[in-house]
Amino acid sequence: MGGQACVFYGAAEFSRDTDFAILAETENLARLQNALDELQAIRIAVPPFEQDFLRRGHAVHFRCAHPEAAGLRVDVMSVMRGVDDFPLLWERRTTVESEGESYDLLSLPDLVRAKKTQRDKDWPMIRRLIEAHYFEFSEQASATHVEFWLRELRTPLLLTEIVALHPIRAQALRSERRVLDALLGHADDHMLENALREEEQQEREADRIYWQPLKSELEGLRRQTPRRDVNAR
Amino acid sequence: MRSEPSRRIQPEDVCEAEWAEWYRLTPAQRWQESQKLWATYLALGGSLDSEPDTQSPFFDAREWRAGLAHGRSGLRVLRRGGV
Numbered sequence: 001m002g003g004q005a006c007v008f009y010g011a012a013e014f015s016r017d018t019d020f021a022i023l024a025e026t027e028n029l030a031r032l033q034n035a036l037d038e039l040q041a042i043r044i045a046v047p048p049f050e051q052d053f054l055r056r057g058h059a060v061h062f063r064c065a066h067p068e069a070a071g072l073r074v075d076v077m078s079v080m081r082g083v084d085d086f087p088l089l090w091e092r093r094t095t096v097e098s099e100g101e102s103y104d105l106l107s108l109p110d111l112v113r114a115k116k117t118q119r120d121k122d123w124p125m126i127r128r129l130i131e132a133h134y135f136e137f138s139e140q141a142s143a144t145h146v147e148f149w150l151r152e153l154r155t156p157l158l159l160t161e162i163v164a165l166h167p168i169r170a171q172a173l174r175s176e177r178r179v180l181d182a183l184l185g186h187a188d189d190h191m192l193e194n195a196l197r198e199e200e201q202q203e204r205e206a207d208r209i210y211w212q213p214l215k216s217e218l219e220g221l222r223r224q225t226p227r228r229d230v231n232a233r
Numbered sequence: 234m235r236s237e238p239s240r241r242i243q244p245e246d247v248c249e250a251e252w253a254e255w256y257r258l259t260p261a262q263r264w265q266e267s268q269k270l271w272a273t274y275l276a277l278g279g280s281l282d283s284e285p286d287t288q289s290p291f292f293d294a295r296e297w298r299a300g301l302a303h304g305r306s307g308l309r310v311l312r313r314g315g316v
Contacts, residue, residue: 004264004267007263007264007267008260008263008264009260010255010256010260010263012255012263012267014270014274015283016280016281016282016283016284017283045291045293046293059291061291063282064281069281070281071280071281071282072281072282073281073282073283075291096260096261096264098264098268118288118290119286119288119289120288121288128252131244131247131248131256132255132256135243135244135256135257136256138241155247157242157246157247158242158247161241161242207290211290214290215290218291218293222293222295
């Protein structure tokens with residue numbers, strides 16, 4: 001769900017870790033554990049690799065020791081803020097094939113939602129992802145594409161264009177996005193930039209608030225867990 | 234509301250030429266280019282061990298210190314010109 005998905009959809013991220021969104025069910029976790037064993041992966045941080053932690057929104061972190069993947073970080077998550085439950089993500093996934101292997105990626109709208117975090121690096125990424133999608137489909141845009149762009153575009157020039165091309169649809173979504181309200185209300189460029197910045201700040205703050213109890217729990221686990229016990233399953 | 238645009242916006246209108254070129258690739262082409270970049274990076278001795286992400290809510294300074302002792306050495310800058 002991370003770097004390679006971003007590359008596929010049009011942004012570029014030279015990410016050296018591998019992020020997996022998984023269904024946190026007993027049988028599935030057992031299968032994943034087998035794959036991690038093949039990679040000689042060792043858990044490198046709290047929390048433990050347990051269903052309960054995954055279902056409450058924690059990520060579990062591994063580092064591989066297999067010679068062909070030495071040092072590779074693998075992060076596993078099951079629940080992400082603002083993102084639908086796994087069965088819906090799976091239904092909407094993109095599957096790609098490369099050199100005889102197939103890979104399942106989060107759909108672009110789900111990836112964009114997952115990237116709305118408190119980290120600086122995710123926001124330019126979101127902008128790039130949606131720009132690439134816009135230029136790929138703008139000549140044959142479906143109603144679904146237009147709605148996605150109206151909801152998610154973060155590039156002032158493109159937002160201005162899509163609102164001008166689809167004023168009725170933009171009007172229908174006006175109450176759901178302040179940026180659209182600004183555009184439809186004749187906002188100048190400065191006001192539009194401000195509305196976008198404010199939207200980003202709200203998401204980042206929501207992410208910080210979401211993570212507060214989880215971070216406290218992680219701190220507690222770190223205090224309880226000697227280092228030697230972290231590097232285990 | 235602003236008036237309907239007379240000319241559609243092009244990638245070059247919103248980003249640098251290199252990005253515009255990247256946008257014009259198909260997803261499969263971007264995937265391939267990324268694989269080539271990976272191959273080059275690994276051939277140059279680049280490490281798979283990722284950089285610490287200090288803004289991540291998962292970030293644990295203890296874990297990253299421990300991690301540095303593992304894996305291959307990362308890419309080192311031997312010479313850097315200009316600024």
